[in-house]
């Protein structure tokens with residue numbers, strides 16, 4: 583098996599290179615694993631994607647990338663490989679699987695902490711914990727294939743712009759999450775760690791996003807499903823029938839986020855908790871939605887109403903830090919949020935094969951789409967269509983050592 587190694591020196595607390603040299607290189611040496619090229623320390627955004635793509639243009643067959651970074655660098659590699667027209671060896675060779683050894687050196691490490699749920703905060707920072715994927719590579723060689731969420735950003739019908747594809751291995755979102763990522767990037771240099779996301783969240787909590795959504799059925803079930811907290815299972819959505827499985831959702835939206843492969847966006851923030859408890863069969867996305875007009879106390883749209891709902895949304899989404907407690911919440915008749923009863927669910931938690939998001943022309947922020955932290959903008963008059971896909975066999979696509 584051919585092996586490459588990449589360190590992102592600026593991600594997380596900027597310790598990836600030191601972590602690799604101190605803890606990873608000695609284990610590779612001991613196991614007599616030889617790299618196919620000198621370890622790459624990236625010098626700029628885009629470097630990891632270029633490096634891996636160029637490698638596949640000169641060498642054929644499956645290979646492994648030992649990646650000391652966060653989710654964004656993995657996204658960059660997958661995004662670049664998916665969107666670069668094949669040339670060199672890659673143009674004529676059969677597809678080859680790329681398997682990642684993950685070393686969690688980023689800020690949030692959503693994929694790593696979902697595949698290796700830490701037992702405690704202390705556990706998550708221990709060297710032993712951070713070497714779990716490497717140990718799997720050196721010992722068992724077991725991998726899990728990655729589901730990808732492919733989001734096509736289509737321009738309006740008569741535009742000359744070509745469609746673009748955003749590739750996610752973790753999250754594809756619009757609304758609050760996309761706005762937070764958009765604003766957090768600007769704060770990266772001045773506000774360290776996860777604090778920049780909290781700061782960006784505070785700036786955006788009171789926004790609503792005008793769009794219409796269609797959810798598509800998952801391949802395995804043929805339906806769009808909705809989480810039923812009382813029965814603790816996904817059940818077909820009442821609108822999703824065998825003959826007409828699509829589900830339409832009208833806005834405004836406060837939160838719209840889908841995940842693949844993960845049940846959390848940070849070690850303790852389990853936003854789609856049942857992705858792990860009740861794993862999907864086949865390609866599927868877990869989608870969490872907050873629509874303010876489901877709140878019985880929201881009778882009109884005004885600044886005060888949005889600010890009051892923002893407080894509620896903050897508390898509700900905070901449930902993700904309590905082991906996914908947000909998924910059971912219901913409205914009382916007066917709009918109070920309860921942990922029991924039979925009122926409307928506050929959070930709509932769907933499992934589906936994909937979604938289409940068509941933003942209202944006049945709402946600029948509703949045009950933002952986030953794919954694993956990278957923010958894209960839908961052209962005016964365009965739409966975003968996201969579909970879950972998994973590798974057809976173990977000789978193609980992407981995987982992670984677990």
Ligand SMILES: Nc1ncnc2c1ncn2[C@@H]1O[C@H](COP(=O)(O)OP(=O)(O)OP(=O)(O)O)[C@@H](O)[C@H]1O
Nearest residue numbers: 593594624625626651652653654655688689690691
């Ligand atoms: N040398 C570099 N200089 C500047 N940016 C880089 C460099 N190397 C990689 N990048 C970019 O850094 C970004 C952030 O990296 P990454 O997401 O891996 O870390 P993070 O944001 O700290 O962690 P996480 O995604 O887990 O929150 C990526 O978009 C990547 O393209």
